[in-house]
Amino acid sequence: MNLADESTGKSPTTRTPKTAVLLMAVSVISMAMLAVFANVQRFRRDAVEVVAVKSTTLPTPQER
Secondary structure (H helix, E strand, O other): HHHHHHHHHOOOOOOOOOHHHHHHHHHHHHHHHHHHHHHHHHHHHHHOOOOOOOOOOOOOOOOO
């Protein structure tokens, strides 16, 4: 009885380490949160930023 011949038809299943899956999930979630934060800030920009324009007159140069 040769068991090696029977197992050659099946490919061995590889498992991804749990830490790699966890790190990928953390990076995807953090990028999604960053995108949401950036969009919220973009929509709030008009309420947050105030532009004040103050006109000043420059003194005219005097000739010597």
